[in-house]
Amino acid sequence: MRVIVWLVEGTWPACVDAVRAHAPAADDVVLLHISEAAVPGLGHGAFAGLLGRGHPERDPGDRMEDLGGVSAAGLLDAAAERLGRPCSPLDRAGRAEREVVAVAEGADLLVLARDGDRSRLGPHSLGPAARFVVDHAPCPVLLVWPEPAPGLATLPPPPSHHH
Numbered sequence: 001m002r003v004i005v006w007l008v009e010g011t012w013p014a015c016v017d018a019v020r021a022h023a024p025a026a027d028d029v030v031l032l033h034i035s036e037a038a039v040p041g042l043g044h045g046a047f048a049g050l051l052g053r054g055h056p057e058r059d060p061g062d063r064m065e066d067l068g069g070v071s072a073a074g075l076l077d078a079a080a081e082r083l084g085r086p087c088s089p090l091d092r093a094g095r096a097e098r099e100v101v102a103v104a105e106g107a108d109l110l111v112l113a114r115d116g117d118r119s120r121l122g123p124h125s126l127g128p129a130a131r132f133v134v135d136h137a138p139c140p141v142l143l144v145w146p147e148p149a150p151g152l153a154t155l156p157p158p159p160s161h162h163h
Helices: 012-022 038-051 060-083 096-103 128-136
Strands: 002-007 028-035 088-093 109-113 141-144
Touching: 002 012, 002 060, 002 096, 012 060, 012 109, 012 141, 028 060, 028 096, 060 088, 088 096, 096 128, 109 128, 128 141
Parallel strands: 002 028, 002 109, 028 088, 109 141
Antiparallel strands: none
């Protein structure tokens, strides 16, 4: 059973725990982190636009690339340790939601966390990236709450039907 786990900073522990709880027999677990390729580019562009080209050694885009790589590796290592069994780390660069869908092709399960307003039940608990992945995933999806789910009292009232 091939399971893809989309790891995002802040919510990844819940995804790893979900694999342990709901896919204990998975023999092929891929821990997936996406480094948004656009972020260091924004740093380079801002530096060139605002500060000119006089001090390329101070370009924040380079520093952002370095930090991105370190945090991705650290996050993948921490997730593998938490999972506690053999797994394959995969760090991809690009638009997160499209990379996740591409990697999920042929998988038996994709695990991801809600990335929107998690204070109440409902569609707003999914941000644009998770919504895209849920809508386009080519395999079954396990969508987890990063913390205990809000109570049923947060459900909106049923629509009133006027006759």
